[in-house]
């Protein structure tokens with residue numbers, strides 16, 4: 001059986017053909033065009049799936065299902081995109097429209113939930129029925145798997161851990177609230193914190209690293225910390241504390257087997273994961289009596305969205 005997985009992003013749409021074991025047989029990416037009508041986007045997607053089929057000698061009609069990951073609020077039960085800021089969609093009956101355009105059974109879910117589902121079915125949390133995926137990128141995305149099922153609340157409007165408030169009257173978030181976790185734990189926030197430290201410490205080697213690399217990035221402070229720079233260490237330590245604060249909150253509510261960490265920042269590997277695991281576990285309630293919550297890097301990388309979307313229809 002072959003399935004198609006589609007991961008719609010603000011700038012690109014990643015599309016892949018996936019087998020029953022979660023292996024990508026063929027994939028590519030097309031531009032997200034700013035169409036007035038969402039049906040044009042679906043036509044682009046169907047055309048691309050047909051192209052991929054041609055490329056690897058698969059009969060289009062053998063595609064058993066199409067899964068779609070969409071950035072925004074997606075009610076997976078009704079197959080409706082309630083709201084997507086990135087795409088400018090509101091109350092779009094996406095699953096029905098995709099089935100009409102493709103002639104193939106389809107399902108849709110929020111993109112972070114797709115990634116969590118992919119990691120659960122075929123990736124880092126494969127054997128774990130309770131795992132929470134956190135992606136540290138432009139924002140903080142999350143996908144919550146409880147007892148082997150995606151948890152996303154009424155009309156799939158929940159499961160947005162990035163907008164839990166960790167600082168009362170804190171920094172203003174794009175969502176309109178103040179003090180959201182993603183304002184402190186995203187890659188965007190890390191860059192902001194790095195900039196602030198650089199202003200404060202003109203002697204920090206972070207200035208040289210930025211000169212070398214052309215721009216400040218989520219890596220700057222980690223590189224400096226690794227070289228023993230005090231300001232860099234301070235940034236990394238405070239940033240990991242912010243991530244830990246959110247994970248301790250989630251840990252005390254769900255106590256999952258593991259937190260799976262994805263997104264660009266997760267490439268820091270042990271320099272991020274090891275201190276985070278220590279901080280989170282020492283912060284959990286009655287931590288000496290309960291099993292440890294593991295912190296694991298995501299394993300499907302930027303293909304998690306495609307694989308997870310395809311897994312929706314398996």
Ligand SMILES: [Zn+2]
Nearest residue numbers: 163173175180
């Ligand atoms: Zn927010």
